[in-house]
Amino acid sequence: MTFELSHFTAAVVFALCASTVFGITQRNNTRDMVRYGAYCFALFVGGVIVASWAMWLLKH
Amino acid sequence: MANAQNSAVKAGTATSNSLAVIAPLAGWLLPGLGHFIQRRWIRGLLLMLSVFIMFFAGLAMQGKVYGFNTGDLLDILGFVGDIGSGLLYFVARAMDWGAGNIQRAVADYGTKYIVVAGLLNIISAVDAYHIAIGKKQ
Numbered sequence: 001m002t003f004e005l006s007h008f009t010a011a012v013v014f015a016l017c018a019s020t021v022f023g024i025t026q027r028n029n030t031r032d033m034v035r036y037g038a039y040c041f042a043l044f045v046g047g048v049i050v051a052s053w054a055m056w057l058l059k060h
Numbered sequence: 061m062a063n064a065q066n067s068a069v070k071a072g073t074a075t076s077n078s079l080a081v082i083a084p085l086a087g088w089l090l091p092g093l094g095h096f097i098q099r100r101w102i103r104g105l106l107l108m109l110s111v112f113i114m115f116f117a118g119l120a121m122q123g124k125v126y127g128f129n130t131g132d133l134l135d136i137l138g139f140v141g142d143i144g145s146g147l148l149y150f151v152a153r154a155m156d157w158g159a160g161n162i163q164r165a166v167a168d169y170g171t172k173y174i175v176v177a178g179l180l181n182i183i184s185a186v187d188a189y190h191i192a193i194g195k196k197q
Contacts, residue, residue, distance in 0.1 A: 010169045017110040021180040025187040
C-alpha cells in the first residue's frame with residue numbers, strides 16, 4: 001500500500017504525532033499535557049505556514 | 061514491627077528497581093508497552109498510536125529503512141533513529157520493507173517519518189523510566 005500526501009498534509013500528520021508524544025512525555029498532569037500538546041501542534045503548523053509564506057515571498 | 065516495615069520497603073524498592081529496567085526496555089521494544097505495564101493505559105495507547113502511525117505512514121510513502129552501516133554520517137544517524145522503533149524496525153527489516161524510492165519526493169518525507177518514529181519512541185521509553193523511578197506520576 002502506498003499513498004501520496006501533499007506537503008501540508010504530511011506536515012500536519014507529523015505535527016499531530018510529534019505533539020502527542022511531546023505533550024505526554026514533557027508534562028506531569030493531564031491538563032498540562034493537553035495544553036502543551038496543543039501548544040506544540042500550533043507551533044508546528046504555524047511554523048509551516050510562516051515558512052511557506054516566506055518561501056512564496058522569496059520566489060516572487 | 062520495624063522489621064516487617066523494612067521488609068516491605070525493601071520489597072517495594074526491588075519492584076521499583078526491576079520496573080526501572082523493564083519499563084524502558086519494554087517501551088523501546090513495543091511502543092507504549094512501558095506505559096501499559098505501569099497501568100498508564102491511555103498514555104500508552106496514544107504513544108503507541110503516534111509511533112505506529114508515523115512508522116507505517118513512512119513505509120506507505122515508500123520511505124527508506126536504514127540498515128546497519130559504517131558509511132556516510134547521515135546514514136549512520138538514520139540507522140540510529142530507525143532502530144529506536146524497536147520491534148517495528150526488526151519486522152520491517154525482516155520483511156524487506158522500506159527499500160526507498162528516490163524518484164518520489166514524498167518517499168523522502170517517508171524516510172524522515174520512520175526516523176522520527178524511532179526518536180519519538182526513545183522519548184516515550186525514557187518517560188516510562190521516569191514513571192518507574194517515581195520522578196513522574
